[in-house]
Amino acid sequence: xxxxxxxxxxxxxxxxxxxxVPGSGAARPDRYLATALPALSPAEEDAVHAAIGVMAGVxxxxxxxxxxxxxxxxxxxxLAIEAFYGDHTPPGRRGxxxxxxxxxxxxxxxxxxxxxARGADVLLLDSGPGRARxxxxxxxxxxxxxxxPGPAKAERAPAADLxxxxxxxxxxxxxxxxxxxxxxxxxxxPVPASGARVRRRHDVRRVLLDSSGPRPKVTGVxxxxxxxxxxxRAPVVVLAAGPLATPRILLHTHETAGIDAPSARLTGRTxxxxxxxxxxxxxxxxxDPHAGAGFAVExxxxxxxxxxxxxLVDAGHxxxxxxxxxxxxxxxxxxxxxxxxxxxxxxxxxxxxxxDEVVVGKRFSTAERRRLAGALEFAVDRLxxxxxxxxxxxxxxxxxxxxxxxxxxxxxxxxxxxxxxSHDVDGLYVADASLLPAVLSVAPELTVRAxxxxxxxxxx
Numbered sequence: 001x002x003x004x005x006x007x008x009x010x011x012x013x014x015x016x017x018x019x020x021v022p023g024s025g026a027a028r029p030d031r032y033l034a035t036a037l038p039a040l041s042p043a044e045e046d047a048v049h050a051a052i053g054v055m056a057g058v059x060x061x062x063x064x065x066x067x068x069x070x071x072x073x074x075x076x077x078x079l080a081i082e083a084f085y086g087d088h089t090p091p092g093r094r095g096x097x098x099x100x101x102x103x104x105x106x107x108x109x110x111x112x113x114x115x116x117a118r119g120a121d122v123l124l125l126d127s128g129p130g131r132a133r134x135x136x137x138x139x140x141x142x143x144x145x146x147x148x149p150g151p152a153k154a155e156r157a158p159a160a161d162l163x164x165x166x167x168x169x170x171x172x173x174x175x176x177x178x179x180x181x182x183x184x185x186x187x188x189x190p191v192p193a194s195g196a197r198v199r200r201r202h203d204v205r206r207v208l209l210d211s212s213g214p215r216p217k218v219t220g221v222x223x224x225x226x227x228x229x230x231x232x233r234a235p236v237v238v239l240a241a242g243p244l245a246t247p248r249i250l251l252h253t254h255e256t257a258g259i260d261a262p263s264a265r266l267t268g269r270t271x272x273x274x275x276x277x278x279x280x281x282x283x284x285x286x287x288d289p290h291a292g293a294g295f296a297v298e299x300x301x302x303x304x305x306x307x308x309x310x311x312l313v314d315a316g317h318x319x320x321x322x323x324x325x326x327x328x329x330x331x332x333x334x335x336x337x338x339x340x341x342x343x344x345x346x347x348x349x350x351x352x353x354x355x356d357e358v359v360v361g362k363r364f365s366t367a368e369r370r371r372l373a374g375a376l377e378f379a380v381d382r383l384x385x386x387x388x389x390x391x392x393x394x395x396x397x398x399x400x401x402x403x404x405x406x407x408x409x410x411x412x413x414x415x416x417x418x419x420x421x422s423h424d425v426d427g428l429y430v431a432d433a434s435l436l437p438a439v440l441s442v443a444p445e446l447t448v449r450a451x452x453x454x455x456x457x458x459x460x
Contacts, residue, residue, distance in 0.1 A: 004034045009052050016055045017080035019064050029083035051075045099123035099197070101236045101459065102221055103431075104204045104249065108240030109194060110449060111431050114456040116195035123232065124194075125202040125223065127241075155442035156180075156187060164438035168270070168346070169408025171418055171437060178418070186450035201225050205356065206252040207237050207428055216257055218427030236459060238420075239405075240432040240452070243271065247350045247404040247434060248358045250415070253425075255352075263411040263423040268350035268404050272439030273362060275342050275372065276399035278311065279379040280335040281388025295342045295375040296441065305332045311394035320392070328392050335392075338383065339399075340375045343441045344368050346403050360398075372396075400444050405434035407451075419458035420451070431455040 005013070010030035018025030037045055054072035058064050067073045100120040103112040108124060116122040159180050166177035173182030202223045208231065209216040220233035239246045247268035254264040280302075302308065309329045312320040320328065328335075345368060353359035364372065380391050407430075408414025411423040420435060422428040431452040433444050440447060 004037045005030055008056075009049070010034075012052050012056050013076075013079075016058055016064075016076050017083065019058070019061060020077050021080040024080045024083055027083055029080055032083040033079060048075070097232055099232070099234045101238060102232055102234040103196070103238045103240060104221065105239065105241030105245065105432065107242060107432050107448075108238055108452075109196075110191045111238060111240060111452045111456045112196040113192050113194040114453065115459060117192040122196035123234070124196045124198045125204055125221070125232070126198065126200045127203040127245075155446060157183065157440050157442065157444075157447045161438060161440045161442075165408075165436075168437040169406050169414040170410030171408045171414070183447065183450055183454075186453045187446060189450070189453040199225075202230075202232075204241070204249055206249060206256055207239075207425070208233075209253070209257045209425060211257055216259065216425045218425060236427045236429070238429045238431050238455070238459070239434070240430075242432055243401040243404045243434045244350060244358050244360070246430060246432055247271070248352065248356070250405060250430075251350075251352050252356075253428075259424050261411070261424050263415050266406075266413070267415050270346045270406055270437070271348035271350050271360065271362075271404045272344055272346040272402045272436070273348050273360075273398040274400040274402065274439050275344055275396045277340050277376065277396050278337050278394040279340055279376065279383065280308075280337045280392050281383030281386065282331055282334050282390045283336055283383065283386050283388040294371045294441070295340060295378075302332075302335055302337050305329055308332055308335070312392055313395045317395060319395075328390075331390075336383070336388075338379045340379045341399050342368070342371050342375050343439050344371075346437075346439055350404055400433070400440075402433045402436040402439050402444055405430045406437040407435045408437055420455035421458060429455055429459060 013030040013033055014025045014028070017029040033048070037048065040048070051072040054070070055067070055076055058067060064073075099122060101112075101115050101122045103115075103122060103124045106124075106126045112122045112124040157180075162179050162183065163177070165171040166179075171178040173179055175181070202225050204221045204223045206222050207218055208220045208222055210219050218235060218237050220231055221237055223230050223232065239249055241249060250264075250267045253259070254267065303311075309320075309325060312325065312328060314320050314324070345365060347365065347368075348360055348362040351359050351361070376393065380393075383391050405415040406413075407416050407418055407420060409418060414423070414437065416422050416430050416435065420429045420431050422430070433448045435451050435455075436444060436447070
C-alpha cells in the first residue's frame with residue numbers, strides 16, 4: 001500500500017470497520033480503501049485521513065456509540081458496508097473471479113437479489129461509474145431492489161398488448177396463447193434484500209462459451225474495466241443490461257462463437273422504441289392525462305431553459321432557431337408540457353457499429369406515421385382547448401425501448417424461450433425489456449419486473 005495508508009492507519013481502518021459491520025475486518029477494508037485513494041481528489045483524501053485520526057481511539061462498542069452520527073462515523077460506516085457487501089469478496093464466498101451466477105446490468109438488481117436469497121453466489125456487474133461512494137455523495141443509483149414506481153408507471157400490461165406476444169413469437173401460456181393470467185402470478189413478487197456482490201465499471205462485451213459439446217454452454221463473460229480486459233467465470237449468465245446493451249452483448253457472442261441459428265440471427269431485429277415527443281402550451285393550468293387509440297398523453301415536467309430550447313422543432317420537424325426560438329424560450333417558465341407516447345411496431349434494428357457501439361435504424365411505416373401525426377394533432381388540440389395561446393413541440397425520442405431479444409416458443413421468431421433461456425446457448429438468460437415481443441402501450445417497468453421474477457424461478 002506504500003504511502004497510501006500507514007500500518008497504524010490500516011489497523012484503525014480494519015478495527016473500526018469490524019465494529020461497524022461484523023465480518024468486514026476479514027474482507028480487508030484497508031486494502032479496499034487503499035485501492036480507492038488514488039482516484040480521490042486531495043481534499044477527499046485529506047478527509048479520509050482525518051476520519052481515520054478521529055476514529056483511532058474507538059476500540060469498543062460503547063466508544064463507537066459516543067461518536068455515532070459524526071462525519072467520521074458516517075464515512076467509516078459506508079466504507080465498511082461497501083468493502084464487505086460491494087466490490088470486495090466477503091469471507092466464505094468464492095474467489096473474486098468466480099460465481100454461481102453473473103448478472104449483467106444494474107437493471108438486474110431484483111433477479112440478482114432473488115437468486116442470492118436462494119443461496120447462489122451472485123456477482124452483479126454494472127458498467128456505471130463505480131467511484132468509492134463512502135468519500136462523497138452518491139453519484140449513481142444503488143444496485144438492489146427497485147423503489148416502488150409512481151402512479152404513472154404502476155401499470156400492468158393490457159390484455160390487448162399481451163395478445164401480440166403470441167402473435168409475434170408464438171409465446172404460449174399455461175392454457176394456450178400467452179395472456180394476463182400467465183403474467184398475473186409474477187406481479188408484486190417481493191424482492192429480498194440484496195445479498196449479491198457488486199462490481200462497477202465492468203463493461204461486459206461478450207459471453208464466453210464452451211463449444212466442444214453438442215450445444216454451446218456458458219463459461220463466463222469477457223469485460224473491460226478502466227481500459228483493461230478481464231474474464232469472470234460462472235456457469236450461468238443473466239443479461240439485464242437493457243434493450244440496447246443486451247442485444248449488443250448477444251451479437252458479439254454469436255459472432256465470436258459462430259452461432260448462426262435462426263433465433264441468433266433475429267437478435268436486435270425486433271426493437272421497439274415507443275417514440276415520444278414533448279408538446280408544450282402557454283396556458284394557466286395543466287390538462288388531465290388522456291389515453292387514446294395507439295398512444296397515451298400525460299403531463300411532462302418542464303426541463304430547464306437550455307434543454308427546453310435544444311429539443312424544440314418547427315412545423316417541418318426541423319430544429320427551431322432564430323427569432324421564433326427566442327420568443328418561445330422567453331416565456332419558458334409559463335409553458336406546460338404533455339408527453340406524447342406512440343406505440344410502434346417493433347421494426348427498429350440494433351446492429352453493431354464501429355468498435356463496440358450500437359447503431360439503431362428505424363423506418364416508420366405508413367401506419368406508424370399516421371399514429372405519430374394523430375398523437376401530435378390530439379395533443380395540440382387539447383392544449384388549444386385548454387386555453388393555450390401558443391403551442392410548440394420537440395422532436396422524437398425513444399421513450400421506452402423494448403424488444404431485441406424477444407421471448408417465445410418458436411425459435412424461428414424469438415431469441416429466448418418463455419423462461420428467458422437462450423434457444424442456442426445453455427446457461428444463458430435474458431431478464432430485461434429486451435424480452436418483450438411487442439411494444440407495450442403502457443410504461444413497461446412492472447411487466448419487465450414480473451418477467452424477471454419468472455426468469456429467476458427458472459434458474460436452478
